[in-house]
Amino acid sequence: MIHFDNVTKVYPTQKRPALDGVSIDVDKGEFVFLVGPSGSGKSTFLRLVLKEEKPDKGRVNVAGKDLARLSNWKVPHLRRRIGCVFQDFRLLPNKNVFENVAFALEVIGKPRRFIRKVVPEVVELVGLEGKAGRMPNELSGGEQQRVAIARAFVNRPQILLADEPTGNIDPATSIGIMKVLDRINRTGTTVVMATHDAAIVDSMRKRVIELEEGLVVRDQTRGVYGQAY
Numbered sequence: 001m002i003h004f005d006n007v008t009k010v011y012p013t014q015k016r017p018a019l020d021g022v023s024i025d026v027d028k029g030e031f032v033f034l035v036g037p038s039g040s041g042k043s044t045f046l047r048l049v050l051k052e053e054k055p056d057k058g059r060v061n062v063a064g065k066d067l068a069r070l071s072n073w074k075v076p077h078l079r080r081r082i083g084c085v086f087q088d089f090r091l092l093p094n095k096n097v098f099e100n101v102a103f104a105l106e107v108i109g110k111p112r113r114f115i116r117k118v119v120p121e122v123v124e125l126v127g128l129e130g131k132a133g134r135m136p137n138e139l140s141g142g143e144q145q146r147v148a149i150a151r152a153f154v155n156r157p158q159i160l161l162a163d164e165p166t167g168n169i170d171p172a173t174s175i176g177i178m179k180v181l182d183r184i185n186r187t188g189t190t191v192v193m194a195t196h197d198a199a200i201v202d203s204m205r206k207r208v209i210e211l212e213e214g215l216v217v218r219d220q221t222r223g224v225y226g227q228a229y
């Protein structure tokens with residue numbers, strides 16, 4: 001589903017590569033944690049998957065497409081297949097839960113009838129049934145992140161990328177967020193999550209890829225977080 005073949009990325013202002021000859025294969029339906037110290041290249045990996053950045057060397061292949069050969073006008077189509085969740089939720093403050101999730105479908109032109117059917121299903125999947133009418137400021141951080149996950153997943157993407165999704169959430173609430181991501185993964189969606197949350201990684205026992213200064217230094221099935229960063 002995601003294939004990096006000897007990928008090097010050097011940002012124009014930097015001497016050291018953010019990613020340095022990285023080869024990673026993530027299969028359909030996998031759940032992968034990306035760990036490593038701050039600046040090790042985790043976000044750069046996610047940005048390359050989305051074609052927000054281009055590699056200087058090597059190949060990036062996502063959902064069967066060689067991104068170097070994907071013309072710019074096809075990039076939005078690629079991104080529709082990839083849901084994204086961030087540390088800071090990024091909800092629309094003037095829209096309620098239903099409207100925030102529905103908006104992701106409205107912008108890609110889905111009919112209202114379809115939206116009315118699927119949004120409540122996904123709101124329930126993330127555990128927010130009964131809260132569809134709440135505004136973001138009437139929700140806890142954990143609930144806001146559930147809305148963000150619902151919005152990322154409502155179009156049934158093949159891949160879900162999560163960049164520190166539990167970074168702003170207390171440990172007990174984070175467990176609930178991980179249950180939602182696990183549920184989404186069980187529907188067949190490939191999940192890649194960059195994180196510094198050792199307790200979460202250790203409790204899930206999923207594949208762990210560790211980056212250090214742009215290099216893959218560990219790739220472990222049913223792995224643990226490793227050393228403290």
Ligand SMILES: Nc1ncnc2c1ncn2[C@@H]1O[C@H](COP(=O)(O)OP(=O)(O)OP(=O)(O)O)[C@@H](O)[C@H]1O
Nearest residue numbers: 011012013014018037038039040041042043044045
């Ligand atoms: N837009 C940019 N321009 C220049 N350098 C950048 C840019 N984005 C990232 N970098 C550099 O590339 C390296 C990798 O950064 P990246 O954001 O991928 O790390 P990270 O592992 O996601 O870190 P964190 O855990 O803090 O989010 C760092 O040295 C960083 O300073």
